[in-house]
Every structure is written in C-alpha cells, then in structure tokens.
Amino acid sequence: MSGQRVAAITRRLLxxxxxxxxxxxxxxxxxxxILGLLGYLLRGGGAVPMMGVVNLDDxxxxxxxxSQLEQLKTVSASTxxxxxxxxxxxxxxxxxxxxxxSDFSARAQQSRVISPGIHLEGSQPGLSQTxxxxxxxxxxxxxxxxxxxxxxxxxxxxYGGPSFDTxxxxxxxxxxxxxxxxxxxxxxxxxxxxRGQGTLERLMASPLRRGEIVLGYMLGFTVLALVQAxxxxxxxxxxxxxxxxxxxxxxxxLEALMAIAAVNLGIFLSMFARTEFQAVQxxxxxIVPQVLLSGIIFPISTEPGPLTVLSRVLxxxxxxxxxxxxxxxxANLGWSSLQLDFGVVLGFCVLVIxxxxxxxxxxxx
Amino acid sequence: xxGETYAVEAEAVxxxxxxxxxxxxxxxxxxxxxxxxxxxxxxxxxxxxIRALVGLVVPEGGTVSVLGRRMPNLDVLxxxxxxxxxxxxxxxxxxxxxxxxxxxxxxxxxxxxxxLELVDLWDRRESLISSLSGGMRTRCSLACALVHKxxxxxxxxxxxxxxxLLRVQLxxxxxxxxxxxxxxLVSSHVMDEAxxxxxxxxxxxxxxxxxxTVPELKGKAGVDRLExxxxxxxxxxxS
Numbered sequence: 001m002s003g004q005r006v007a008a009i010t011r012r013l014l015x016x017x018x019x020x021x022x023x024x025x026x027x028x029x030x031x032x033x034i035l036g037l038l039g040y041l042l043r044g045g046g047a048v049p050m051m052g053v054v055n056l057d058d059x060x061x062x063x064x065x066x067s068q069l070e071q072l073k074t075v076s077a078s079t080x081x082x083x084x085x086x087x088x089x090x091x092x093x094x095x096x097x098x099x100x101x102s103d104f105s106a107r108a109q110q111s112r113v114i115s116p117g118i119h120l121e122g123s124q125p126g127l128s129q130t131x132x133x134x135x136x137x138x139x140x141x142x143x144x145x146x147x148x149x150x151x152x153x154x155x156x157x158x159y160g161g162p163s164f165d166t167x168x169x170x171x172x173x174x175x176x177x178x179x180x181x182x183x184x185x186x187x188x189x190x191x192x193x194x195r196g197q198g199t200l201e202r203l204m205a206s207p208l209r210r211g212e213i214v215l216g217y218m219l220g221f222t223v224l225a226l227v228q229a230x231x232x233x234x235x236x237x238x239x240x241x242x243x244x245x246x247x248x249x250x251x252x253x254l255e256a257l258m259a260i261a262a263v264n265l266g267i268f269l270s271m272f273a274r275t276e277f278q279a280v281q282x283x284x285x286x287i288v289p290q291v292l293l294s295g296i297i298f299p300i301s302t303e304p305g306p307l308t309v310l311s312r313v314l315x316x317x318x319x320x321x322x323x324x325x326x327x328x329x330x331a332n333l334g335w336s337s338l339q340l341d342f343g344v345v346l347g348f349c350v351l352v353i354x355x356x357x358x359x360x361x362x363x364x365x
Numbered sequence: 366x367x368g369e370t371y372a373v374e375a376e377a378v379x380x381x382x383x384x385x386x387x388x389x390x391x392x393x394x395x396x397x398x399x400x401x402x403x404x405x406x407x408x409x410x411x412x413x414x415i416r417a418l419v420g421l422v423v424p425e426g427g428t429v430s431v432l433g434r435r436m437p438n439l440d441v442l443x444x445x446x447x448x449x450x451x452x453x454x455x456x457x458x459x460x461x462x463x464x465x466x467x468x469x470x471x472x473x474x475x476x477x478x479x480x481l482e483l484v485d486l487w488d489r490r491e492s493l494i495s496s497l498s499g500g501m502r503t504r505c506s507l508a509c510a511l512v513h514k515x516x517x518x519x520x521x522x523x524x525x526x527x528x529x530l531l532r533v534q535l536x537x538x539x540x541x542x543x544x545x546x547x548x549x550l551v552s553s554h555v556m557d558e559a560x561x562x563x564x565x566x567x568x569x570x571x572x573x574x575x576x577x578t579v580p581e582l583k584g585k586a587g588v589d590r591l592e593x594x595x596x597x598x599x600x601x602x603x604s
Contacts, residue, residue, distance in 0.1 A: 198453030202509070205419040205447040206470045207439050 022278060030284045037292055044304030049127045051075045051134065052085035052097030059105020061142070065116070068138040069098070075134040089121055089158060095301075096120040096131040098153075108149060114139055115152045122157035123328045124299050125169050159329045164243055171242035172327040173296040173320040175232055175251065180258045180316070181287060183225045187217070187266025188279045196276070210360045214353065218263050225259030245330030254322050257345045261315065264352035271359040290316040315348035372397050372432055372517045372548030378417055379426035380571075387413040388424065389571035395517075395550055400543045402562030403552040404595065410571040411552040412450060415519050418550075419447050432516055443471050446515035450522050452502040454494045460505045461490035464512050471513035480512040481505075483538060499526050507535070511542070518542070518549045524558060536561050556592045567595055574602040 017024055053069055055062040069077040075095075080088075085097040099117035108114050118135055120128045132155065139151050160168065194200045203213060233251060236242040244251070269286065273279040291297070293307060294316040300308055311317050322341030325331035331338040373395040380388040387410050395401045403411050416422040417429055420437035429436040432444055454463050464477050481487045484504035494502060503526060511518060520539075524532045539549050540561065551562065559565055560579055567574040567582070575582055575598045579591060586594035586601075 197456065198449050198451045199455060201421060201449055202447065202453050202467070203470065204421055205416075205442060205445070206467075207443045207472070208470050209439065 020278075023281065026281045026284070034284065034288050034292075037289060040304060041292060041298055041307065044307065046302045046304040046307075048074055048076050049095035049130050049302065050088075050093060051077045051131050052088065052094050053077050053079045054082045054085050054097055054099045055079060056082070056102045057100045057104040058102050059109075061105040061108055061114075062100040064142055065098075065100060065138050068141050069134060072134050072137065074130055074137075077134070085119075089119060092121060092123075094121065095124070095127040098131075098135050113150045113152055115154055118153045118155045120155060120157050122160040122164060123169070123324060125160075125164060125166055127299060127302070128157075159245070160243060164328075167240065168243035168328070169324075170296070171236050171240065172244075172323045173294075175236055175242075175327075176255055176258050176319050176323045177291070177296065177316070178232055179225055179229050179255050180262045180319070182228065183221060183259050183262035184266045184287070185280075185283065186224075187221050187263045188270045188273070188282065189276050190221075191217070191267050191270040192273060192276050192279050195270070210357050213360060214264070214267060214356045217267060218260060218353070221263040221266075222256070222260055225263070226256055229255040229259060242327070244327045246326035247332060250326050250332065251323065254319065254326065254342065254345065257342070257349055258319050261345065261349045261352055264349065264356045267356040268352050268359055290314050293317070294320045296320050315344055318344035370397065371395060371430075373418060373550065374430040375414070375418065375427065376429075377427035378414070378424045378429060380413055380417060380422055380424050386571050388417065388427075390427070391568065391571055391573050393566060393573065394576075395548055396564075397548050398543055398546050399563040400539055400549045400551065400561070402559045402565045403550060403568060404554065404556070404559055404565055405552075405568035406554055409568045411568060412521055413571075414568065415447075415521050415550065415552060418519060419445060443513065444516045446510035446513065446518045448506055448510035448518075448520045448523055450525070452499075452506040454502060454506055454509065456495040457493060459491050459493055460486050460497065460501075460508075463494060463505060464508050467509040468512040473513040476512050476514060480508040483511070484508045485534075500528060500531055503527055504531070504535075514547075516547060518547055520549065520551045522552055522554070524553065524555070532558070556595065559591055567598055569599055570603070572602070574598050 017027075051069075053066045055066045057063070066077075066079055069075070070079070080097075082099065085094065085099075088094040089097060097119050099119060101117070104116065116135065118132060120131060122128055132153065135153060136151060155162065157164070194203075229252060233248070233255065237244055237248070265286075269282050270279060273282065293303075293311045294314055295311060300311045300317065303311060318341045322338060322345065325335065325338045325341060333339065333342070371394050373393060375391065375393040377390045377392060378388050379386070379390055389410075391410065391414060393403075393414065403414070405411050413422055417424050418431055418436065419442060420439075423437070431438070432441050434441040455466070458466070461477060461481065464480055468474060468477055468480075478487060481490055484507050486501060486504055486508060489497065489501065494505065497505065503523065507520070507523060510520070524535060527535065536558065539551065543549055543563070551558070553559065562579070564576065564578055565582060566576045575585060577585065582594050582598070583589060583591065586597040588594050588597060
C-alpha cells in the first residue's frame, strides 16, 4: 500500500470534478432542492382534507359533534345538506362527510352506542384515515360528558372499499411511473452512447432525416416499453392483486403514452448532457421533483398553495391522476377528468417529440 | 457542366470555433475518379473540412458542392461514404449487422457480403465489434462507409493504427475503386501514403498551401522528398 499512489487517485478524482462544474453543482445543489421541496411539502401548511357535516339530528348531540368537528385543525369541516355533501363527494371536492341521522341523540341515549355514518370518497387512503380519525376525536371529546358510550361508525366508500389499502393507492400510480422512469433512463443512455461512439455523426452524414432518427428510436424503445408495460400490469393485477375497477386496455394505452413521452424526453434531454454520467444526473433533477409533486405520495389537494400550481404544470401529475381515475374510480373516456388526463399526457408526448427533433443538432435539410 | 468534372468543389470555406479559425478560406477540388490526398499536421483543419463536405459543419463563409449539388443536401449523401477518424460502430452488434445497418440507412440492401469480403472480414462477420481488434474495427468501419457503393468516399485518416501489410492492401483497394470511377478523399499526416495519391492538397492553419501531383509539388519546392516539400511550402506560405 503506497500512500502516494492512493493520493494520486484521490487527487485525480477531485481534479475531474473541478472540470465538471455541472456535477459539482448537482452534488451540492440537488440535496438542498430535494430536501427543501420535501420540507415545504410537509411543513408548508398545506390545505387539510375537506369534509362535510350533515346534521339531521333532532336532539342536541348532533350539533355538539358538528361544532366539535369544525374546531378541529386536522380537517376543514363545514355543515351542509346531504344532497350537497353527496354531490361534492362524487366530484372529489370533499374527502368525506359524516351523517348524523335524525334519531342520533335518541339512539345514543338508549343503546349507549354512537354510530354516525361516515361516507368517504375513498380513493386516497391517507385522507380517508384522517377523516375517520377526526370524527372519532370529536366523539372522544364528547364521550367524557356522555359517559360509557361506544363509538361504532358505519363507514361507506364511493371508490375502493374497506380492503383498499396503500398498495392499491400507490400501485395505480407506480404502474405508470415504473415504465416512465426506466424507459427514460434507457433512452437517454442509449442516445448518449450513440453520440459518444461516433455513430450519431455517421447517421448525420447519411440521408437520414432528423424525424426519421427520432421516430426510429421511438418505435424501437416503445416496443420494449410496451412489453414491459404488459409485464408490469400483469404482475400488479395478477400477482399483487392491486385494486382495479377500470378497463385494462385503457390502463395500457395510458402506459404506452407515458412510454412514448419518456423516450422522447430522453432523446431531448440527452442533448444537454455530454456524458452518460451527466445523463444520470437528470434523474434527481427531473424525476425526483416530479415524484414528490405529482401526487403519487402526497395528495395535491393537501399541498401548500404555490406547490399545487407547480404540480398542475407537471405532466406526470396528469398521468398519475389518470391511472388512479381508471384503476380506483373505474373511469372511462366519457369522464371529463380522464379526458383532461389523457389530453395533457398526449399533448406532452407531441411536445417532447417536436423538442427532440428540433434539438437533434443537424444542418437544415 | 462543372459538376461533371469535379466530385467536390469547395470555395473560400470559413469556419471558426470561438477565436480559432479552423477553416480560413480553404478551397478544394476533387476530380471524378481520382484519389485525392489531404495532407496536413494535426489540427490543420482536415477533419473540419471533411465534416463541412458532408454538412456536419455549416461554414460561415464560402460554398461547398458535392457531386454537383450545393451542400447542405441530404439526398446527395446517399452517394457519399464517410469514414470517421474513430471507428464509429455499434460495439454490441456483429460486424455484419453493422454493415447491414449502414447499408439500410442509405437505402441499400445488398452488397454486404461484398463489402465485408473487400476488407477481409467475411469470416469474422458474426463477431461482435467489441471482440474485434483495432485494425479489424477500422476495416469494418471502412466496409460500412463503402457498402452502398458511393460515388464519393471520404476517409478521415483511415490507416491510423493499421499495420503496414493491411495498409498496402487498403491502398490497393482505394486505387482499384478509383479506377472504377469512385472519387476518394483520404486525409493523412503520413507522407509515404501520399505518394500513392493522384493529387495532393497540403493544408495548414485552415488554408490550402499547395495543390498538385507528387512530382509537381516536389518540383515547386525544388526538393526530392515530399516531407521536405511540405516543410518548404509550408514555410513559404506562412512567411
């Protein structure tokens, strides 16, 4: 072991980084961006889930519960009619509502059991849990006064169901994400290799048109991506039994669109990297913020205000939303929300295809 | 028609990279069916000039015509074979797959065997490029450049790293192809290769210092060796 030889390697490494400012910037910039984003997401004081309170109780208990709920900080509760609550639940504006029937006080007196109806939207397990917890807390606060009363809510779901779990929620989003991510990485590296080994130069000195190169790449990788998409989908549905209420064909089409977008995003971004090393750096810069902000992990409705604007600009948001609309809510193309999701993903595909062709440096034919 | 006489006509081509004048008003004329040697030291502008011929470099000034067509022109490139300095091949494809691919992008589907036999690689056609030696890769790269039987072959230092025996074979082939009507541009900084060219261009600092046959250049400089001629002509042009 020679200290000098070891030092030579260490010194050489640091010298290389000095010539690669971009990697240095990433090394010291990316953690701050990612952690800062995460911190803002979690502590930025985003909106809490919206819930409705439908109080039909003839007795005093319903009113007490309602005001108790409205004081809670974990949810934003407001009293409304059942018709309005049901409508807002269906549209997704409410994460859930609690129904206090007309004989609520009376039954609580007689049977010592409190059983309000909790109606949940259900597509986001985290929000559902918050609502149930809030209702339970409101009762707990009153239970001291009533004494020895048991809490047995009757929970119903618009989407999903009691067995709907976190995997069902994440699974829908990840089916799309896995394909998008892997195809992106493979394309960007393949395209950089094409440049690095000099074959792109040869292609450029041939009668090939830019559009032909991009289209050829797109078809090649899309074939691979589609096989992968089928595999991922089959594994999720048949082995993991991820909840699916929608049309498998529709899921596949959305996956395919994401794959096409990923291929072209890869081609486009490869123009901004000199080496495969730099290409890999696009992962924390392009993928991580999208994963944090696209609603995969944190529901967009609960993000701090400024971030929701950003989320609404990211195409992955719509892809994830589309996947969940299909798989969790059983949406079809007649739904306007799914039309929006498909429209945005499709639009993004077209945009990156054009961007890829335009940035593929070449003389004007 | 001028386009019938010359395979390549470049006039007053200028290209700068930042403050560096890679091409400083260079002119080049290659006649049909000749082997033209582009000679010059490293960094003289040889590669930039060749890249300008195929449209990879867009000149800031001057004109470039290839096979009678003003560049840039994509369609004429189907009649041009371009061999880059580095053996630009797909290392995870076999030799035959590489040649077949470059044939296909030029709209040709046969001649693969012929091209591989020409460079003595038919027996190794199934080998992946990554398993071939440097000299074999160079030969495969050449096969890729000529598989579509181009009218103009641009070879950027094709014999670098090639052993002497193979070098002689390659030059025999270049000359035979020229006799069959192919115009060939070979760049080199090796003087003894230059003796085998029909005409030579001496390039330095992005300018054409002198042009002519080997005897003409020697006569112009008044020396017997081409190397000396190059040094003398180079000094005369820069002083």
